[in-house]
Amino acid sequence: MDSLISTLRTALGDDSVLTGERLAERARSFWDPRPLEGRALLLPRDTAAVSAALRLCHEARQPVIPLGGGTNIANATASGENDVLISLERMRGIGPVDLAQQTVTVEAGAPLETVQEHAAAAGLKVPVDLGARGSCTIGGMIACNAGGNQVLRYGMTRDMVLGLEAVLADGTVLNGLTPYLKNNTGYDLKQWFVGSEGTLGIVTRAVLHLYPAPRSRHTALLAVDDFAAIAPLLLRLRARLGGLLTSFEGMWQSFYELNSGEHATALPIFDAAPPWSVLLEIEGQDAEADGALFEQTLAEVWEAGGLADAVIAGSEADRLAMWAIREGCEAETKLYARTDQFDISLAMDAMLPCTEAIRSALTELALDSDLHVFGHLGDGNLHLVVGHRRGEIDSAHVKQLVYQRVAEWRGSVSAEHGIGLDKKAYLPLSRSTAEIQAMRAIKQALDPHGILNPGKIFDL
Structure with missing residues (x-):
């Protein structure tokens, strides 16, 4: 029997170490249904068990891959047959809420x-x-x-x-x-x-x-004809609504059409898809006062110009219908053989030229692919969906095309999804050599044998 696995069973308990078929019956992730690959999967019940497991793996120079809920899309939990995986799924305890300190x-x-x-x-x-x-x-x-x-x-x-x-x-x-x-x-x-x-x-x-917890929530969907009007719109809303403004989400025309069209479950809000749609939402503590301020602010914004249309959600059903367009993903799975997805950060004034440069490059290459853009405009995070009608398109080529243009516009190759394996090659486009060296130094200090999730983010 594998001596390390035997030692881990002794330390953690037999039911906390899964191998063979018990391991392979699990999927690699939410996105990858193939059997989970590894030497063993550890399921500790407390911090002491995690500590014991890592100490033993450290002594044996055994690579360890931590698992979360399986929804990461940067391939940050990829494993091989010689890796030990560890999941904290049994450690789900939640303590009492401290109301005084929140x-x-x-x-x-x-x-x-x-x-x-x-x-x-x-x-x-x-x-x-x-x-x-x-x-x-x-x-x-x-x-x-x-x-x-x-x-x-x-x-x-x-x-x-x-x-x-x-x-x-x-x-x-x-x-x-x-x-x-x-x-x-x-x-x-x-x-x-x-x-x-x-x-x-x-x-x-x-x-x-x-x-x-908020006691009121108010939502509206705005139609914008000129992208240049979006930055002043956000500035005006933040000045008028202050800390109530929680969401300022953007959708490019093709994304809106895709997620409210024939392949989608959501229905369109506007009669015709505008060049850009902005979904905004506020949360507060006074439903009547917040609602009055929201409507007054939108009236002022309308008078100031820059909007082609505006719809205020009159009910929770209306609100969910607006968010359904923004969060929809059914259409892309029906229409395309596969997709490449990106989460990037850009300054507001770089968003339009950068995405148009990406769209033009895709068109010039005649890849039979479409670009759909949406995201969190208020914090600079755009999501790009490149839908391929042909499954044989080279993802590496598409990634290079996208990330090179993001770098040209001084953006980040990852806004919120991390680096993992998928973006490791492109990290130098967003971080300097000195920064990556500093990261390596921290990694070397805390994990001198390089056993924790090796190969992710950067190579040693």
């Missing part, structure tokens, strides 16, 4: 939606929300620094984490579960792990900063 301490395996429901029962809100809320885990969100639809107001996962507990490659436990907004005591070690994709340590628990 915090909650959770184990890393807890799904986001479960934590949201726990906070809501106490009248509070988890500030980060995303479509994969039912399956993504808190640990996975921290590892990838997840964003979502309300970054404009609340920030990313990094801004939600007040403290965390992490286990280093050699089993050392760093307990930094402090619940303070201000903790200026040297290096902020927790931030080393946020966005590290499991390459520096495994997050086991975290203290999350919560917010009062």
